[in-house]
Amino acid sequence: MEKTFDNKKAIIDFITKNKVSFEKKLLSEAVNVAEKINDILKKGNINLLKNAERLVAYVVQTNEKDLTEFAKQEGIAWAQHALTLSFKLEWVQAIRRTIWDFLFQFEKEQKYPSSHEDFFQLEKTINDSIDQFLNTFFISYSDYKDELINKQRKNVEHLSVPVIPISQTTAILPLVGFIDSYRMQTLEEKVLTDISKFKIRTIIIDLSGITDMDVDVIDHFHKILDGIDMMGCKAVITGLRAELVRKMIHLGISFNDKAETKGTLQQTVKKFIID
Known part of the structure; x- marks a missing residue:
């Protein structure tokens, strides 16, 4: 050779x-x-x-x-x-x-x-x-x-996590469909970044389009609420559905210590626009 x-x-x-x-x-x-x-x-x-x-x-x-x-x-x-x-x-x-x-x-x-x-x-x-x-x-x-x-x-x-400003300091985050761990990571990144970027002081998170969450996803969401609080922003949760609430009760999990909870998105938005 x-x-x-x-x-x-x-x-x-x-x-x-x-x-x-x-x-x-x-x-x-x-x-x-x-x-x-x-x-x-x-x-x-x-x-x-x-x-x-x-x-x-x-x-x-x-x-x-x-x-x-x-x-x-x-x-x-x-x-x-x-x-x-x-x-x-x-x-x-x-x-x-x-x-x-x-x-x-x-x-x-x-x-x-x-x-x-x-x-x-x-x-x-x-x-x-x-x-x-x-x-x-x-x-x-x-x-x-x-x-x-x-x-x-x-x-x-990122498109499925739309943070929508409704005033200079208030924004809505409507969540729809199934939320897995990957999407929750995206939600964490997007929400915390947009709170800083747009100087959001109140974020209304509407869960009426979510019927269920896995335990690890609920836990992650809990931590995101902590992060929102650390950013000096108030979280308001609307549209909690009965199926999800029952699951949280049996798991001993509550969002009350992390965020204010309201009935519907429409009522909540009206209140914050008036305020």
């Missing part, structure tokens, strides 16, 4: 010299991708043939650092433009097969071909490099998608 890898430049030169044949072989190996190559270029500004040339160079030169960085960039690019993963897999596997086809041709032209042992070692090294590229690509793709999903979820959760 030493002779073969001492000849890295010769291999790259051989592939470059036969670039047209290489690309033709590559496209024939990736039939589905070949049909979409212009669409991918248009949609994601990704030149698959040019990128294949880069990948081949990194693989043949065993340039692990640049190969890994390139795989990360490709993973992000495919995730950003929502390109089909099966196309990427087909394309890289086609590159693998095409590299081996041209290495076989390269070896046939050599005066002193590699030994079987060297050639099998070369096979392992090249295949490992391509596998590393694919592995890094998929991790990068997945990480980007997960980060995007988390950002979107956080944005949606």
Whole structure:
């Protein structure tokens, strides 16, 4: 293998010299991708043939650092433009097969071909490099998608915790639907931040749209009421439903020591607007 890898430049030169044949072989190996190559270029500004040339160079030169960085960039690019993963897999596997086809041709032209042992070692090294590229690509793709999903979820959760000012010092927080631990964390962050940002002195939290809360969520809500008090803000809770009150009674939990409780949001808002 030493002779073969001492000849890295010769291999790259051989592939470059036969670039047209290489690309033709590559496209024939990736039939589905070949049909979409212009669409991918248009949609994601990704030149698959040019990128294949880069990948081949990194693989043949065993340039692990640049190969890994390139795989990360490709993973992000495919995730950003929502390109089909099966196309990427087909394309890289086609590159693998095409590299081996041209290495076989390269070896046939050599005066002193590699030994079987060297050639099998070369096979392992090249295949490992391509596998590393694919592995890094998929991790990068997945990480980007997960980060995007988390950002979107956080944005949606922030929208589901609307702090609505009704005067210079008073705001309403209507809560609707199921509240889990994640949403309660968002509520804590949003409420305390907005109290400081808008100089809120009274926040009316309407729970009429909440039928139930888990025990840990109720406990967390209790702590948020503590935080509201520490911010110098008064909490007023309206719309406590019978199901939730019964659960709190059996758990020995009350909001009375943390906040003022009122019947309906409409009555409470009217009172604070008059005041």
